[in-house]
Amino acid sequence: MSGATLGLAPLRALRLPPLGLMLAWAVVAVLLAWAFVPGFFAWQDPLAGIAGRQLEPPSFEHPLGTDGLGRDMLARVIHGARESLLGAFLAVSVGLVFGTALGLLAGARGGVTDAAVMRLVDTLLAIPSLLLSLSVIILLGFGSINAAIAVGFVSVAHFARLSRTEVLRVRRAEYVEAAFGSGGRFLAVLWRHVLPNAMTSVLALAALQFGSAILALATLGFLGYGAPPPTPEWGLLIAEGRDFLATAWWLTAAPGLVVVLAVLSTERISRSLGARRT
């Protein structure tokens, strides 16, 4: 390393992250705030409609207008963040926990276990993800939690494959050999050395999968397999707004744009964490 690069290092630390990345974090922060304290942003009730004030165009009182039952659309979009983010969080957790466990098992044990787990992963990847989700939904029934589990089930294969690769990479590292050599037991070494080092790229994948989960949940919601109707859920909002497309297009456009922004932002963040779409 030359002196010039050393001299530049403090300057680089001061440089701001790219504009797109900052915007992505800002979008995620706003969405999280919507999910945690929706009442702070939306003064109107997302569930109770006002009789006689259906399908009003956007105004100061109702920035996104009112829907077919006279409910404030902005309030419904804001309250929808909780449903979507919670669902995506649950889905990614399912995939992360089960997928990483499978991948760790396969990578650490090797041999027949590895072969069996990886064939299972191949199989899950061979079935189109929407059809796999629908199979789980037909088994569990409709509802927001079941839809989230169905979406998470699909991502188990991705997490398993990545964490197995990472474990194989870390296992060859000298400090892991040293840990074994100094008398570390299998599980202890796995927990203290292999897992933390394999975690970085797994978390980057989790960020990427979070965006995909929002998208998949919205699709299931749109098809009517997610949360039941009065619930404000983005996919369901789009499905409801579709009936009034010709007269009130903003009812469909607004929740869709929010989904696009949410997915774009998580994708940008996961890219900055080092994930690569495969």
Place this chain on the structure above:
Amino acid sequence: MSRHLAQRLGQALLVLLAAFTVAFVLLQALPGDAVLIKFLGSEMGLTAEQIAELRIAYGADAPVWQQYLHTLGNFLSGDFGTSIRAGVPVASLLAENLPATLLLAALAFGTASLLAVALAVLSQLGFAWARAFARSMPSFFVAVPVFWLGIMLIQVFSFQLGLVSVIAPEPWEELILPVLTLAVPISAPLAQVLIRNMDQVFGEPFVAVARAKGATHAWVLWRHVARNALPPTLTMAGVLFGELLGGAVVTETVFGLAGLGGMTQQAVANQDVAVLQAIVVLSAAAFVTISLAVDLLLPLFDPRLANRPAGAA
């Protein structure tokens, strides 16, 4: 080579059998009894004996392993079971709905390829704004929900501009917006891989040699880079097929087209497990076949791959 072929073939068959097993466990073994689900709660007023007869007729009274072997044998002989809801063989439902979906998927794939190549070429041109645009579009395309895009296209092209009629459209007119809707998300991963490959090929020594010999940017792009960047995109054919099928299901639902999509949605809404089971197994079979074909054909397009040890990809 023949040993490699046999190995790959065996692997493909194993994955296919496993996919069948997953579908069987999820859709037939775990839910228990499709016959009970349909007839017990319904208003048909069937007696217990009649239901027992129906269960025997549908083979639902046998132990699970017997059902598994029976269903597997049926699938192998081309009998995909009977739709509980429609009361007709699933095979005839498929024959009725598959052609429309295949047409939609094929047209969308063609459009997506054109779109992806256009973006990839744009990403390699001299204009900075064009490069930035082409490189940011794929992320954007991936983030757009298919169903929402379809609805927005209807709003803009049919309701606002009146270019595409939604009331009693011509057969070809009916397909324009669905094809466009489905093409956008499919083009995104394709464009991403193409752009990545092109960037990589531009850094290869033979490109530098061609440039040194006086070749223009366009000549290098066309003669050297495009030729070398295309074959690797074939490896994602299997994944794209899955996306295409899932996207077609959603697109057909949005546009109210008859096809596999409507069939799938009906099956889920009515818990018609036999139909979904057949669709899942057949799509896995298609995925496995496509992946196998790409694996075996790729060395023909790119002789360098033939020398690589098996399983290195």
